[in-house]
């Protein structure tokens with residue numbers, strides 16, 4: 001660690017096991033350590049840092065665990081300069097070498113210019129790239145071209161617990177002087193071509209419980225005379241989507257934004273090598289054959305995914321029970337202009353219809369457990385122009401203007417609550433494997449990304 005600037009290396013950050021998904025005291029301690037280390041790094045850079053106490057999290061089993069603090073940091077307070085606020089997170093997805101990692105996930109390991117380790121791309125690497133860009137100005141003893149604020153959390157992978165309340169609370173304080181918000185928590189669509197992201201899908205997550213009784217049955221003793229909960233559930237889940245990926249819930253496509261010629265042209269302009277994409281995804285065949293169809297079905301059409309069944313037998317072996325109650329889990333990625341509560345009603349009505357036709361004596365309960373809105377930005381906002389210019393300077397190319405099929409709830413929260421322009425500037429390559437085994441960031445992406453952020457500050461100063 002550089003004692004003067006307090007600059008931490010990615011290796012030191014990756015070594016902290018800041019897993020927010022597994023609710024156990026050891027990982028919570030690691031999360032607190034992670035946030036303390038980051039706060040210290042920012043303080044040493046000269047930032048005014050507040051670590052906001054976020055209270056505790058109630059778990060379904062009655063346990064409660066402390067939530068790691070959110071860092072609010074400020075560098076510079078010059079009213080003649082624009083203020084850019086960067087959001088990032090320092091918690092990570094679970095990682096266990098036994099799950100198929102080729103190296104220890106918490107030991108940063110370089111192989112062929114690739115830096116492997118949990119959190120390298122999601123999201124410790126990009127957060128450090130921002131901090132390093134700021135420290136480059138410090139090292140050169142140059143004034144920062146813009147005022148910079150950081151909001152860094154430690155519970156993103158667990159659903160950004162309590163963050164919305166904090167954003168509401170800080171709306172007229174921490175966020176009052178902010179002009180632009182930048183997030184670097186997604187990936188390019190290519191291995192080498194940088195991108196700017198201007199939209200994400202939302203997500204509505206459902207559970208459907210089918211219950212006969214609260215105990216399992218012997219299938220020799222009861223098989224043949226029961227309405228089996230699993231049979232009901234499989235029929236319900238099977239009624240949701242057809243083999244071409246078309247969602248079968250009546251009305252679900254009604255509010256999807258109409259497709260224009262201009263929009264189709266934006267997909268045509270994107271460089272995507274479908275073969276490379278398919279091979280790096282290790283998929284034999286996608287549902288669609290053209291680049292435009294693939295992009296549209298990832299970004300501008302809803303999709304329905306079935307995730308799992310709680311209560312079902314899922315171990316090796318030939319257990320012969322009939323589960324007494326099962327819970328199916330599925331989600332629908334939402335796109336402009338779909339509405340979360342309308343989708344909730346449509347899905348509930350559809351499942352009730354299908355269930356009633358089965359004349360089952362079981363009880364069915366449908367719940368929407370998560371309702372996250374889609375987000376789309378105006379790509380003519382100043383910071384989109386600044387990001388494009390910075391990409392030209394550092395990479396010598398035009399960026400891909402992309403959307404993201406997944407959900408970054410904070411983007412919509414910032415847009416709705418803080419009413420400021422939000423841009424996503426990803427650093428990582430398409431094959432970084434966020435959330436997966438062998439997550440990595442390329443050394444090249446990490447270093448050029450740091451330069452990109454420094455160039456972005458300079459462009460923002462010119463354009464503001």
Ligand SMILES: NCCCC(=O)N[C@@H](Cc1c[nH]cn1)C(=O)O
Pocket residue numbers: 159185186187203205370372404405406407408409
């Ligand atoms: N490339 C960005 C990834 C961010 C991410 O994985 N977000 C989650 C958020 C979410 C949605 N529903 C529940 N959590 C995602 O699955 O999209």
Ligand SMILES: [Zn+2]
Pocket residue numbers: 089122123156185
């Ligand atoms: Zn992330």
Ligand SMILES: [Zn+2]
Pocket residue numbers: 093122157434435
């Ligand atoms: Zn993540």
